[in-house]
Amino acid sequence: MYGLPNTATLERAERGEVGLGGCTIFEDMPDWHCKSCGNQWFDRTDPVRIEWDQLVMRLEREHYEKLNGNATE
């Protein structure tokens, strides 16, 4: 799970039911974490992953458009 965890999420993390990935989001971040060996990975064919990648790309594009807009003003 990414982002700032709420109390319920922290309790789940303490029980080992969910892994916390932090608030920083970038490309190719893992969706899965193995509790046994610590391996982390993602599956590009996962529909949720595809939707997520599209969201990240859109946010990055908007971010850079905003930066470029400010640079030319």
Ligand SMILES: [Zn+2]
């Ligand atoms: Zn493993």
